[in-house]
Amino acid sequence: MAILGSDSFYVVRAVFVVDSVDLSEHEDWANATQTLVTSANVQPFPVSTISSKEENRDRSFEQTLLRIYAPAATDVRYTDRILFDGVTYDVFGNPNEWRTFSGAKHHLAFLVRLRSG
Numbered sequence: 001m002a003i004l005g006s007d008s009f010y011v012v013r014a015v016f017v018v019d020s021v022d023l024s025e026h027e028d029w030a031n032a033t034q035t036l037v038t039s040a041n042v043q044p045f046p047v048s049t050i051s052s053k054e055e056n057r058d059r060s061f062e063q064t065l066l067r068i069y070a071p072a073a074t075d076v077r078y079t080d081r082i083l084f085d086g087v088t089y090d091v092f093g094n095p096n097e098w099r100t101f102s103g104a105k106h107h108l109a110f111l112v113r114l115r116s117g
Helices: none
Strands: 007-018 025-044 053-055 060-062 065-071 081-084 087-099 105-114
Touching: 025 081, 065 081, 065 087
Parallel strands: none
Antiparallel strands: 007 025, 007 081, 025 065, 053 060, 065 105, 081 087, 087 105
8 A cells, every 4th residue: 555645534424325205315314434544644735716716795605625645445435425524515526536557546636625515
């Protein structure tokens, strides 16, 4: 396992439950599992000022992103949440798998954005 850094975070994954009334599936975040990931590297991900902030009379918007480099064996999906330093983030897009020149899995890289709402 590659040691990418000294950061740790939790992958928070909701279980899917079926609603007994309309048989629709939804995520049950109240009973989500948490998996600790160590030897990771978490860095700020700068977003241009134009796309990261918006202010007008009726509302304001700000986007905060982090890039996470995690060991290759990390199980993370775009539907997961990440808990880092006591703050919850949404996984933003699919994680990207990085390989060595010989083709062996080396690490994952993915973006997370601050959870709102």
